[in-house]
Amino acid sequence: MQDPLKLDVFICFAVYTASHALNRVYKPLLDTLGLTYPQYLAMVALWEQDDQTVSGLGEKLYLESSTLTPLLKRLESAGYIRRERSREDERVVVIRLSEAGIRLKEKAIGIPGCIAEASGRDAADLTRLRAEIVALREALNGSVNLDAR
Template identity: 90%
Template structure:
């Protein structure tokens, strides 16, 4: 049968369930760090570049301030970051890693390797697939904007 409305033919279903599957692999690793999945991504973004603004982070992570602000507050109360208003522009809030937040990077350094291993693929193959998925995301984002 060539039913258009067949679950297994849905790219959205593939992405949705792959996201869940990733989440389940990450869960125990991130529990050990005291982070949720989106929090982890925010921390990765900050490890990559400290001192980003809320807006800048949101742009990178594709999240609104209404999602990010409470998430960042949780990271702050966990002691991993500080939120400081910029002195040049008082509208802007700059996010800085605390010492503990910086130390957490060392504990997190092994996580990506675990994922690669769980995927059963080599890094190059994953990189290729990742690029394809990013291309899909970009096309979809363009169509909405």
């Protein structure tokens, strides 16, 4: 019988360390854009769909407002986005890409290919792996006691 308290059998440790390895590959690529990884994710989400609310973006990125707001302030200071109060409901903040933010996409377009190349995996294998990780995330999120959230 295998010891259940060994790091090499923990799926969480494998995912955790893979995440760190991905961040090490991303860092020099994102440094050329002047972005951190969370800022990059926010920009990718905005390139997919501009004109989003802070709460909507937070849901997509699985980030709390207290984490997302400082990140967005830094993107705004860099000139990549604008944060504006909604005309319909002033409690809602809408995020829009600036011209500089739109242009930044062209500089970032090659990053996913660099990550794929660094992984040493083909596109089909990466697609399968991503699907498995998403399924794991959804299963884990579904298993959390809703009352505990």
